[in-house]
Amino acid sequence: MATSSRHDSGKVCCYLHPDAPLIEDYRAGDQICSECGLVVGDRVIDVGSEWRTFSNEKSGVDPSRVGGPENHLLNGSDLSTMIGPGTGAASFDAFGTAKYQNRRSMNSSDRALTNSYREIITMADRINLTKAIVDRANNLFKQVHDGKNLKGRSNDAIASACLYIACRQEHVPRTFKEICAVSKISKKEIGRCFKLILKALETSVELITTGDFMSRFCSSLGLKNMVQRAAAHIAKKAGDIDIVPGRSPISVAAAAIYMASQASEDKRTQKEIGDIAGVADVTIRQSYKLMFPHAVKLFPEDFKFVTPVEQLPPM
Template sequence: MAHRLNISGSVLDQAKVNFKEIYDQAGQKSHEAIAGACLYVACRQIGAPRTFKEICAVCTVSKKEIGRCFKWIIKTLEKTVKTISSEDFMMRFCFSLNLTKQVEAVSTKIAKRSVELDLAEGRSPISLAAAAIYMASQTSKTRKTAKEISDVTGVSEVTIHQMYKEMLPHAEELRPKQ
């Protein structure tokens, strides 16, 4: 799984440590679900988070099952993981979309400002990142469609458009001053 996600050795090592700690307590739980959840936890512990959808794409276990194992691991091992934010995903998503560093910087500022203005309340950081990238790319030379962004981020086109529409009335406040 780690190889297919192009995950570094330090994350893989942490995932192995997590798996060894939890394995004896697993009972009837799917070993693949536990391995996927351990990898997800390790990514967050090391500071290189992946989405549940990305983990699910490289294994045969459902997002729901990995989510359950994630919660169980955190509770059982009494682990704490860093809260994820849209900025954690921005560089990787923008790189995958072949966007410039300037568009990435604008996207990051839009996402941060959206949080400050409480426009992202109750929204996933990944959805916020996708909408911020969409907004930033609309004013750049490398304009991306919601479909292109959806393909990279795993956020539906509908969600991207909905968040964009909510952010649009605040565009002047969200975009960085030149």
């Protein structure tokens, strides 16, 4: 017969040796005092596997007694029942339809959350985003969903905006057009949800700069490191002397890349840069037109010109 007492904290312990550690005997389901051998608790649940599993087994399924881990991103997921596929005749009705289906054990709220998490993962995979960004986006979506802050907005639009915010907060920002390209939602709708989520959750994102996109754009264009450094210097200098007021960092970065590439042997057209940066040719021209008169003082001093400044396209 088990005999036990409890600390003030509610922890089970031996009444003779309250500070002695307890030994758990999973085979018998007992908790035993390590000092005197007294059984102080019984019927302990074995949370281990029912039999051994090996990583090279084809099934890859861990036959655990207690089911899958709790998912804090779902409401009441620890109480749901997942029904395996039927194999016998009793599992199907006269029309061949399965009698027991998993959708009956998941409420509509969890189903909406699951579908949105799946959409976030799909979008993130398309643009090679990390798990940390996906997890942050999922948490943001759950906060919005539980708070019912964006009623009337589609879950896909909210999921896209959450992924955009997660990228900004994890310091690997993506443009609205990049998110829009892997989503089914328009850029305008993602932008609306973005503002509403920031207001509803009382959170914020850091301002984006030209440096956030420069290395990625130059890498995608196959530009040399010298051109990338020159473009970064041009964009930063243009911002410091305030010759591109009101222009977005993305358009300034694109114009700086165009200017640096035109002065080097790795020349790139406005269209090539625009396709990578997600901005229109005319947007690059407008920023470049503001920067061109100051080109002499925008380039770094050690830049090796292939095309002199005075021979750059004047626009």
